[in-house]
Amino acid sequence: MTAPDPHHPDPELDRKVAERTAELTELVGHLMSCWDEERRLLARKLHDSLGSSMTALTMHLGLLAKNLTEDKARDRAAQMKGLLNNIIETNRKVQLGLWNDKLEFLGIKAALTELVAEFGQEHGLQASASLPDDDDGYARPQGVALLRCAEEGLRNVLQHARAGKVEVILDDDGEQLMLTVRDDGIGLPQGAAPSESLNCHGLRLLRERARVLGGRLTLAPRPEGGTALTMVLPRQLPGA
Structure with a gap:
C-alpha cells in the first residue's frame, strides 16, 4: 500500500473534510438558533409571570402602607417595598441577559x-x-x-x-x-x-x-x- 504523499493532497479526502465541515457548521447554526429561542421564551416567561406579579405586589403593598398608623409598621412596609424593588430590578437584568426585547421590537x-x-x-x-x-x-x-x-x-x-x-x-x-x-x-x-x-x-x-x-x-x-x-x-x- 502506497503511503499518501503530503505534497499532493488527496481530492477525495479534501471533499470529505469539506462536507464534514459544512455539516458541523449547519449543526452549530441549528443549536444556536434553538438556544436563542429558548432564551427568548424564558425571558418572556420571566417578564409575563414573575415581573408582573412583583409589580402587582409592590402596588398592593403601597396601598396597604397608606392605611398603617404605627411608625414601626410603616418602616417595615418600606423595607418590604425596597426588597420587592430589588427583586424586580434583578429580574429585569436576568431578562435582559437572556434576551433583549428591544432587539425584537x-x-x-x-x-x-x-x-x-x-x-x-x-x-x-x-x-x-x-x-x-x-x-x-x-x-x-x-x-x-x-x-x-x-x-x-x-x-x-x-x-x-x-x-x-x-x-x-x-x-x-x-x-x-x-x-x-x-x-x-x-x-x-x-x-x-x-x-x-x-x-x-x-x-x-x-x-x-x-x-x-x-x-x-x-x-x-x-x-x-x-x-x-x-x-x-x-x-x-x-x-x-
Missing part, C-alpha cells in the same frame, strides 16, 4: 443604545455607541449575532482591558454589516497572537455565530493602544 440600534448606556453607567466607564442613521430591520440571526458580539466585547473590556473608554460602532454599507467594540485599555497580553485570544469560549462561540452567517470575527490590537473586536456579516443571509 425596536431593532438593533435601540438594543445597542440601551446596552452601551447601561454598561457605562453601571461600571463608571466612558461608553459610547456610533450607529447608522437608519435601522433597516436586519434578520433576527444577524441582530442576535451583532448584539452578542457587543455584549461579549464589553464583558472582555470590563474583565481584561483596564480601559477608561469603550466604543461600540455599527456600520452598514449596504453589502455587509460590521460591528466593532474598541477600547483604550492595555491591549492583548504580551506575546499573545490575536488568533490565540479568539480561543476563549465566549469568543469561539461568537466566531461560530459569524461563520454560520457567512461572516468572520477578528480581534486585533489598535495602533494607539487597546484592542478592537470586530464582527463582519454579509448583508444577505447565506442561502437567502
Whole structure:
C-alpha cells in the first residue's frame, strides 16, 4: 500500500473534510438558533409571570402602607417595598441577559443604545455607541449575532482591558454589516497572537455565530493602544 504523499493532497479526502465541515457548521447554526429561542421564551416567561406579579405586589403593598398608623409598621412596609424593588430590578437584568426585547421590537440600534448606556453607567466607564442613521430591520440571526458580539466585547473590556473608554460602532454599507467594540485599555497580553485570544469560549462561540452567517470575527490590537473586536456579516443571509 502506497503511503499518501503530503505534497499532493488527496481530492477525495479534501471533499470529505469539506462536507464534514459544512455539516458541523449547519449543526452549530441549528443549536444556536434553538438556544436563542429558548432564551427568548424564558425571558418572556420571566417578564409575563414573575415581573408582573412583583409589580402587582409592590402596588398592593403601597396601598396597604397608606392605611398603617404605627411608625414601626410603616418602616417595615418600606423595607418590604425596597426588597420587592430589588427583586424586580434583578429580574429585569436576568431578562435582559437572556434576551433583549428591544432587539425584537425596536431593532438593533435601540438594543445597542440601551446596552452601551447601561454598561457605562453601571461600571463608571466612558461608553459610547456610533450607529447608522437608519435601522433597516436586519434578520433576527444577524441582530442576535451583532448584539452578542457587543455584549461579549464589553464583558472582555470590563474583565481584561483596564480601559477608561469603550466604543461600540455599527456600520452598514449596504453589502455587509460590521460591528466593532474598541477600547483604550492595555491591549492583548504580551506575546499573545490575536488568533490565540479568539480561543476563549465566549469568543469561539461568537466566531461560530459569524461563520454560520457567512461572516468572520477578528480581534486585533489598535495602533494607539487597546484592542478592537470586530464582527463582519454579509448583508444577505447565506442561502437567502
